[in-house]
Amino acid sequence: MEFLQTITLTDWVGYLASILVLVSFLMKDIKKLRAINSIGCFAFVIYGILLGWSYPIIITNAAIFGINVTAIFKATKN
Numbered sequence: 001m002e003f004l005q006t007i008t009l010t011d012w013v014g015y016l017a018s019i020l021v022l023v024s025f026l027m028k029d030i031k032k033l034r035a036i037n038s039i040g041c042f043a044f045v046i047y048g049i050l051l052g053w054s055y056p057i058i059i060t061n062a063a064i065f066g067i068n069v070t071a072i073f074k075a076t077k078n
Contacts, residue, residue, distance in 0.1 A: 010050040010051060016043050020039050020043060024037035031075055034068040034075075037068055042065055044060075045065065
C-alpha cells in the first residue's frame with residue numbers, strides 16, 4: 001500500500017487519462033467513443049501541463065480533442 005501513498009496528483013491525472021482513453025475504445029457507439037476519448041484527451045492536456053508544460057503531450061491531445069469534438073458536432077447535425 002506504500003505505492004498508493006507515493007502517487008502524486010500528476011500521476012493520478014495521468015492514470016485517469018490513460019484509463020479513459022483505453023475505455024473509450026471499448027465503446028460500440030462512435031459518439032460515446034469520441035465523447036469518452038475527448039474527456040481522456042482533455043485529462044492528458046491537464047497532465048501535460050502538470051508535468052511542467054510537456055508540449056508533445058499537450059499539442060497531440062489538444063488536436064485529438066479538437067478532432068473528436070468536430071466529429072461529434074458533425075454527427076449530431078446529421
